[in-house]
Amino acid sequence: MTVSEVRRAAPGAQEEQHFDAAIVGAGFAGMYMLHRLRNAGFRVRVFETGDGVGGTWYWNRYPGARCDVESMEYSYGFSEELQQEWEWTERYSGQPEILRYANHVADRFDLRRDIAFNTRVTSARFDEEAKRWRIETDKGDVVSAQFCIMATGCLSSANLPDFPGRDSFAGDTYHTGRWPHEPVDFTGKRVGIIGTGSSAIQAIPVIAAQAKHLTVFQRTPNYSIPARNEPLDPNRVAEIKADYAGLRERNYRMPAGFGSMMPSNDGTALEDDAEVRRSNYEERWERGGFTFLGAYADLLSNREANETAAGFVRERIREIVGDPKTAELLSPDNVIGCKRPCLDTNYFETYNRDNVTLVNVRDNPVERITPKGVVTDGQEYELDSLIFATGFDAMTGALLNIDVRGRGGQTLDDKWSAGPRTYLGLSTVGFPNMFMISGPGSPSVLTNMITSIEQHVVWIHDCLEYLREKRLATIEATPPAEDDWVDHVNAVADLTLYPTCNSWYLGKNIPGKPQVFMPLIGFPPYVEKCDAVAAGGYEGFELDSAP
Ligand code: FAD
Ligand code: N01
Numbered sequence: 447m448t449v450s451e452v453r454r455a456a457p458g459a460q461e462e463q464h465f466d467a468a469i470v471g472a473g474f475a476g477m478y479m480l481h482r483l484r485n486a487g488f489r490v491r492v493f494e495t496g497d498g499v500g501g502t503w504y505w506n507r508y509p510g511a512r513c514d515v516e517s518m519e520y521s522y523g524f525s526e527e528l529q530q531e532w533e534w535t536e537r538y539s540g541q542p543e544i545l546r547y548a549n550h551v552a553d554r555f556d557l558r559r560d561i562a563f564n565t566r567v568t569s570a571r572f573d574e575e576a577k578r579w580r581i582e583t584d585k586g587d588v589v590s591a592q593f594c595i596m597a598t599g600c601l602s603s604a605n606l607p608d609f610p611g612r613d614s615f616a617g618d619t620y621h622t623g624r625w626p627h628e629p630v631d632f633t634g635k636r637v638g639i640i641g642t643g644s645s646a647i648q649a650i651p652v653i654a655a656q657a658k659h660l661t662v663f664q665r666t667p668n669y670s671i672p673a674r675n676e677p678l679d680p681n682r683v684a685e686i687k688a689d690y691a692g693l694r695e696r697n698y699r700m701p702a703g704f705g706s707m708m709p710s711n712d713g714t715a716l717e718d719d720a721e722v723r724r725s726n727y728e729e730r731w732e733r734g735g736f737t738f739l740g741a742y743a744d745l746l747s748n749r750e751a752n753e754t755a756a757g758f759v760r761e762r763i764r765e766i767v768g769d770p771k772t773a774e775l776l777s778p779d780n781v782i783g784c785k786r787p788c789l790d791t792n793y794f795e796t797y798n799r800d801n802v803t804l805v806n807v808r809d810n811p812v813e814r815i816t817p818k819g820v821v822t823d824g825q826e827y828e829l830d831s832l833i834f835a836t837g838f839d840a841m842t843g844a845l846l847n848i849d850v851r852g853r854g855g856q857t858l859d860d861k862w863s864a865g866p867r868t869y870l871g872l873s874t875v876g877f878p879n880m881f882m883i884s885g886p887g888s889p890s891v892l893t894n895m896i897t898s899i900e901q902h903v904v905w906i907h908d909c910l911e912y913l914r915e916k917r918l919a920t921i922e923a924t925p926p927a928e929d930d931w932v933d934h935v936n937a938v939a940d941l942t943l944y945p946t947c948n949s950w951y952l953g954k955n956i957p958g959k960p961q962v963f964m965p966l967i968g969f970p971p972y973v974e975k976c977d978a979v980a981a982g983g984y985e986g987f988e989l990d991s992a993p
Contacts, residue, residue, distance in 0.1 A: 465491045467910070468581045468591035470567045470848070472557075473501020474548065475883040475899045476597035478524065481555045482907045491591070492561040493583055499557065500548035501599050503541055507625035508833075509656075510648035511541035514673065514736065514789045515894045518686050519704045521547065523694040524900055528554065530687055538675045538735075538789070562587065569849035570594050572878060577919045577990075579879065592919075593910060596845055596882045600891050603843030605836050605956060607640075609815050616817040621834045622649060632657040638820055638827060640812065641835035642668050647788040649835060651796045661803045661827050663812060663820060666948065667778040669759050673789035674734025697897065703969040704894035708733065710740030715751035718742075727758040739783050746783050746942050756782040766794040772804050773797075784947035786891070803827075840950040841886045841964045842866050852877035865953070865962030869923035869931045869986055870976060872902065878922035878990075881906045886964040887935050891951070893969050905976050909984065920990040927986030939963040 467483055469476045472494035483490045496504045513520045517534035532547060539547075552558055566584045572594075573580050579594040581587075604623040606612070620630070622645040637657040639646055642664045654660045686693055696706035708730075715723060723742075730738040744751045760777045767773035776794060796802055810823035819829040842862065850858035853876045861867065861876055868874045871888025872881055883902045884890035890898050913921060939945055945952060945963050953959035966972055979985050 462588045462590060463491070465489045465589060465591040467491075467593040467595055468493065468567075468570075468579060468589055469595045469597050470570075470581075471501060471597035471599055471602070471844075472496070472499045472561050472563070473504075473597065473599050473602070474522070474896055475599070475903065476501070476561075476595075477548070477551060477555075477557055478522065478899060478903045479595055479597055479883065479906065480557055480560055482524075482903050483910065484560065486907060486911060488910065490560055491589060492557075492597075493565045493567045493581075493587075494561055494563050495566040497563045498545075498549070499552045499561070500545045501602060503545040503548055505602070505604075505625070506623055506645070507541055507627065508620070508622040508645060508649045508835075509630075509652035510650075510791070511622075511625075511645070512536075512538045512648065512673075512675070513544060514538060514644070515704050516707070516735065517544075518678070518683070519693070519697060519707075519894055520544075520896055522551065522896060522900065523690070526691065529690050534678055534683070536675055536677055538673055567848055569851070570880070571849075571851040571855075572853060572880070574853060577878070592879060594880045595906060596848075596880065596885070598844035598848070600841045600844075600884055600895070601838045603839040603847055605839050605843075606834055607836055607957075609812050611814040611816055614817050615815050615819070615829075615832055617829060618831045619834065620831070621836070622646070623838060632831060634658050635830040636828060637661070637831045637833065638663065638829040639833040639835050640807075640820070641837065642666070643835060643837050644668075644786060644788045645837070646833075646835035647790045647793045649833070650802075651790070651792045653833075654796045654799055654802050657801065659801045659803070661805060661820075661829065663805050663807045663822065664775070665808050665811070666780075667776050668785065668788050669756065669778050669782045670788040670790040670793050671731065671736070671738045671759070672734045673791055674732075675791055694897075697894065698973070699970055701968055701970065702736075702893045703889070703897035705737060705740060708735075708737040708740070710737075710743060712743050714744040714748070715742035715754050716744075716748070723754055724758065727755060731758070731762065735789060736787065739787060746781075746944065749781065749943060752781050752783070752943060763794050766798075768798045775804055775806055780947050781943045784944050785949040786951075837950060837955055839956050839959070840953070841891065842953075842959075843956075845882065845885075850877070850880070852880070863960070865960035866964060867928055867932050869928040870972075870979065871966060872905065872976075873921075873923045873987070875923045875925050875928045878920040881909075886962075887931060887966055889966050889969045889972050892965045892967055898969070901973055901976070905980065908980060912980075912984070913989070916989070916991075918989045918991055921984060921987050922990075924986055924988050931986075935966045936963060938967050942967060 466488040467490045469479050469492040480492050517539040569582045571580045578590050581589045604621050636659045638661045640663040697704045726741050764773045813821045819827045866886035868887035871885040948954040952961050
């Protein structure tokens with residue numbers, strides 16, 4: 447398509463390589479994007495900070511890490527052979543198995559030869575004259591590519607809050623999203639964990655079973671539904687595999703791109719009398735998983751309806767947790783589901799153990815970290831190990847960690863100073879030929895992310911083929927299309943209860959981050975819109991022919 451031979455720059459300077467597309471990140475998004483574009487004859491280079499594939503599953507190796515979308519669904523659907531040959535062992539597979547799967551995919555499709563590992567992209571600049579991206583890495587690579595595809599992940603930039611004295615702690619410290627590759631043994635140790643989000647809720651029961659003592663520092667209690675994880679029944683697997691394509695297709699029509707195995711109820715919560723409602727919640731609670739929130743169609747749009755589900759979970763917490771004060775502290779008072787709901791195995795039960803202490807840091811925040819431990823409310827909790835389960839600078843963090851500059855040298859940071867602005871979550875005005883996989887403004891984190899990733903990869907692939915066929919040099923979203931899209935994303939969110947919590951969906955977990963609801967709610971209408979845009983010759987984009 448374009449010049450793609452290696453060219454040597456001035457003597458002494460780095461060799462500059464030319465590609466059709468540079469992809470940043472080798473998680474599930476970058477891996478599939480590479481496969482798809484390479485098969486279509488594009489010359490592609492992937493850059494990955496880590497020394498292996500898998501992204502999320504490469505970095506998040508904390509005890510208890512596993513998926514919360516069932517494995518038969520949380521896996522690629524693009525290759526019938528792949529989905530037939532891979533054997534998941536559990537309903538929700540653990541991190542080691544998911545990472546093995548990512549490595550299997552890399553081997554099966556011979557992906558590694560086009561991935562530069564241990565290589566972080568530091569800058570990406572659009573050269574307006576050449577109509578190409580110039581990409582630089584921390585290894586000194588300088589690469590020119592017609593297209594720059596950001597597969598940097600929504601949850602890949604770890605958030606390590608700036609607690610006073612944070613680095614003075616004398617024991618070992620960990621972040622769940624940057625866990626060591628060697629096994630960590632907490633036997634005989636006094637362990638502290640800050641945070642009670644999905645990561646902590648998975649890790650706490652496992653660490654408590656090993657450590658001498660576990661102190662949990664909780665700012666906001668979270669709703670959590672039992673995962674009811676179990677080994678997969680071979681008959682059930684065979685049944686799914688007999689029509690895997692059918693399951694993928696049914697899931698594609700679901701609001702979050704998964705869950706057709708136990709569909710949501712179309713009815714509204716307040717239509718049912720209390721007894722019927724309770725038995726509905728009970729059935730879904732016993733089944734486990736996200737289907738709990740599918741109990742009624744209006745749980746995320748009607749506060750009173752939501753309260754019936756929230757109240758049901760609080761009752762379960764009071765039933766499970768022996769000490770009433772601890773149960774009270776563990777009971778959330780916000781809307782259920784407006785933060786990403788957690789799935790657990792024995793989370794609330796863990797607080798009945800003698801070696802677990804829950805400390806409320808909502809009213810009395812962590813004052814400081816000392817060489818010996820954590821101080822809050824004037825009390826020092828002495829620890830041997832301290833875990834930060836403090837989450838991520840979600841959706842924009844990894845993108846803004848790169849010095850991205852578009853037309854006129856404008857930085858992405860500047861462009862997004864009041865929050866991310868995109869068209870379709872795929873593209874942003876002023877940054878031609880740059881695509882984001884599961885970018886802000888797309889359903890991404892509100893879906894089975896592998897489904898969303900596949901949809902974006904196919905769309906980008908089709909778009910690049912179209913440009914090649916028509917001999918077009920650039921594609922760029924137009925300002926009106928972007929403005930309308932941003933308004934649309936906000937308008938959809940405002941019809942729901944999502945914006946009511948201090949969630950990372952809104953950027954509220956990062957001090958100073960602009961507060962904008964970042965993902966788009968609703969997968970099927972989004973797919974329809976993307977398809978219509980492509981079918982209409984890329985409506986809302988300006989296409990420019992080669993010079
Ligand atoms: P990632 O997997 O995050 O990969 C991005 C990659 O880009 C990383 O490897 C990173 O090192 C690399 N990168 C970033 N910046 C640069 C740079 N500047 N230079 C070079 N490389 C860079 N989603 C679900 O749908 N279901 C689940 O069950 C689920 N479970 C999850 C569990 C955990 C613990 C976490 C943290 C997230 C989970 N998610 C889940 C979301 C998950 O992130 C996605 O499902 C999916 O793995 C994202 O893939 P990705 O390739 O887009 O991003
Ligand atoms: O991060 P989080 P996570 N002082 O942001 C607390 C996916 N995921 O890594 O709620 C004290 O949810 C913070 O408190 P608060 C999933 O999408 C999936 O757990 O802000 N506490 C919160 O309790 C998930 O949503 C799985 O008040 C501070 C915690 O740290 C996303 O990744 C597993 C603090 C952070 O929770 C992120 O989950 C794991 C401070 N200064 C992750 N700063 C599955 O189950 C933050 N906190 C598949």
